[in-house]
Amino acid sequence: xxxxxxxxTFPQELIKEPVIYKLGVDxxxxxxxxxxxxxxxxxxxxxxxxxxxxxxxxxxxxxxSTGVRVDPIAGDIIEG
Amino acid sequence: MPHxxxxxxxxxxxxxxxxxxxxxxxxxxxxxxxxxxxxxAKSVSRKSIESGPNTMWRYHDFLPVDKESAVDISTxxxxxxxxxxxxxxxxxxxxxxxxDSVNPTFSFKDRPVSVTTTKALEFEFEVLACVSTxxxxxxxxxxxxxxxxxxxxxxxxxxxxxxILGAAVYGPTMVxxxxxxxxxxxxxxxxxxxxxxxxVNINMRPYYAEGSKTLGYEVAEQLGWKAPDHCVVPGASGxxxxxxxxxxxxxxxxxxxxxxKTKMHLAQAEGCAPIVEAFESGNNQVKPVRPKTxxxxxxxxxxxxxxxxxxxxxDTGGTGVFAYENSIIDGIRLLAxxxxxxxxxxxxVVISSLKRLVKQGKIKKDEVTVAFVxxxxxxxxxxxxxxxxxxxxxxxxxxxxxxxxxxxx
Ligand SMILES: Cc1ncc(COP(=O)(O)O)c(C=O)c1O
Ligand SMILES: [Zn+2]
Numbered sequence: 141x142x143x144x145x146x147x148x149t150f151p152q153e154l155i156k157e158p159v160i161y162k163l164g165v166d167x168x169x170x171x172x173x174x175x176x177x178x179x180x181x182x183x184x185x186x187x188x189x190x191x192x193x194x195x196x197x198x199x200x201x202x203x204x205s206t207g208v209r210v211d212p213i214a215g216d217i218i219e220g
Numbered sequence: 221m222p223h224x225x226x227x228x229x230x231x232x233x234x235x236x237x238x239x240x241x242x243x244x245x246x247x248x249x250x251x252x253x254x255x256x257x258x259x260x261a262k263s264v265s266r267k268s269i270e271s272g273p274n275t276m277w278r279y280h281d282f283l284p285v286d287k288e289s290a291v292d293i294s295t296x297x298x299x300x301x302x303x304x305x306x307x308x309x310x311x312x313x314x315x316x317x318x319x320d321s322v323n324p325t326f327s328f329k330d331r332p333v334s335v336t337t338t339k340a341l342e343f344e345f346e347v348l349a350c351v352s353t354x355x356x357x358x359x360x361x362x363x364x365x366x367x368x369x370x371x372x373x374x375x376x377x378x379x380x381x382x383x384i385l386g387a388a389v390y391g392p393t394m395v396x397x398x399x400x401x402x403x404x405x406x407x408x409x410x411x412x413x414x415x416x417x418x419x420v421n422i423n424m425r426p427y428y429a430e431g432s433k434t435l436g437y438e439v440a441e442q443l444g445w446k447a448p449d450h451c452v453v454p455g456a457s458g459x460x461x462x463x464x465x466x467x468x469x470x471x472x473x474x475x476x477x478x479x480x481k482t483k484m485h486l487a488q489a490e491g492c493a494p495i496v497e498a499f500e501s502g503n504n505q506v507k508p509v510r511p512k513t514x515x516x517x518x519x520x521x522x523x524x525x526x527x528x529x530x531x532x533x534x535d536t537g538g539t540g541v542f543a544y545e546n547s548i549i550d551g552i553r554l555l556a557x558x559x560x561x562x563x564x565x566x567x568x569v570v571i572s573s574l575k576r577l578v579k580q581g582k583i584k585k586d587e588v589t590v591a592f593v594x595x596x597x598x599x600x601x602x603x604x605x606x607x608x609x610x611x612x613x614x615x616x617x618x619x620x621x622x623x624x625x626x627x628x629x
Contacts, residue, residue, distance in 0.1 A: 145243070145248055149507075149508055174247045174248045175231065175247045175249065177505060179503070179505060181503075182505055182507055183505075184505070186248045188248075211508075211522055212405075212406055212409035212410075213248045213409075
């Protein structure tokens with residue numbers, strides 16, 4: 141089992157896409173939303189993903205390919 | 221650390237015992253150190269602080285570590301300079317420069333890193349690590365050396381030589397990560413899960429952030445125990461901006477200063493201004509951007525403390541302002557030519573943004589204003605471009621005199 145904590149940031153045109161649903165159905169990933177804020181023009185969701193083997197990484201690669209930004213929860217400071 | 225209570229989630233307020241932990245188990249929100257301020261108030265006074273060391277450790281009662289064990293390379297209590305020449309040029313009578321570029325590794329990062337390194341020893345870590353684009357890694361490498369810890373610094377492979385050397389000299393393991401800052405950062409957050417290392421800006425972040433409060437304390441003390449009317453603070457993650465304000469609020473809260481009515485302005489570079497853009501659009505969400513700025517030390521496209529920095533802007537009546545890319549070097553040169561202080565690009569952003577705030581009427585002539593200069597110019601020489609045009613002469617008096625008078629015409 142592998143778990144990852146991530147933040148998805150959705151641009152306006154992707155807010156209505158069922159990205160999280162597809163992670164469950166297409167990749168068999170268990171998603172657990174902890175916090176979210178969705179507006180008209182953008183939105184973010186903080187969630188935990190859990191899955192067998194490499195599916196979490198594969199799922200995240202697919203999410204990134206849709207145009208959703210994925211950031212890790214642990215290290216969201218990029219330093220000067 | 222007699223006054224520390226626990227770690228507390230900024231979002232859902234869940235509490236955790238003090239430990240190397242940075243995200244809430246429930247909501248994954250950031251954790252912050254929580255203090256017993258009644259206890260702080262009983263042990264400090266203006267006098268007790270004034271009789272402390274001439275370093276940031278004079279404020280140890282407000283920090284989450286014991287001063288006896290502090291890993292200190294003599295950081296802090298840096299000069300607050302009445303910048304009369306610069307003030308005259310831009311129309312301010314009471315402009316001050318907080319010159320934090322004179323810290324031991326030439327940036328304000330020594331403040332947070334001093335606290336973190338001390339805490340890492342307390343937690344019995346053997347390895348101190350960070351991911352950085354420059355200033356942070358120099359500071360981590362120096363403090364790791366002083367503490368006798370094994371030190372690992374990770375940086376994007378295309379970094380400037382000055383910053384690489386400025387860290388390497390202290391003897392850490394240097395790790396050049398292929399790819400962008402973003403990719404290095406992602407990689408390090410995986411490493412932080414896999415190794416028991418004290419990553420100063422990942423699992424140690426709650427302690428790291430506290431160190432920057434001392435900039436707020438110092439400014440208030442140096443102004444004669446008063447908060448200024450305005451602060452102009454450079455922003456990348458937004459952490460520094462929120463912590464300077466937290467410092468002023470804490471001083472007010474325990475009665476060391478009167479009510480702080482400071483307007484906390486945030487300065488970013490045009491090519492990477494996600495917090496300022498959110499401020500201007502009236503949106504309280506920060507949209508991540510892809511940085512494209514010469515102010516590399518401020519090039520954080522997805523600022524972790526962005527929402528809290530927006531809160532500070534709104535709570536204090538501050539303004540989010542950006543410096544045009546082509547004005548950043550002008551800002552550096554203006555500060556150098558008027559006050560004799562050579563700052564890096566982050567300081568150029570501050571000076572250029574300060575000018576804009578005055579022009580926009582946001583800062584008035586007679587108001588006490590502090591501009592934060594947080595890094596040294598020798599670190600970003602590449603950014604200065606080719607502006608040096610010396611008089612070229614033979615060692616001959618006549619030739620020189622001719623060339624000199626030609627130059628003056
Ligand atoms: C010189 C300098 N000033 C200001 C900052 C901004 O700090 P923060 O990320 O806390 O906003 C940084 C670092 O990122 C820096 O290197
Ligand atoms: Zn929480």
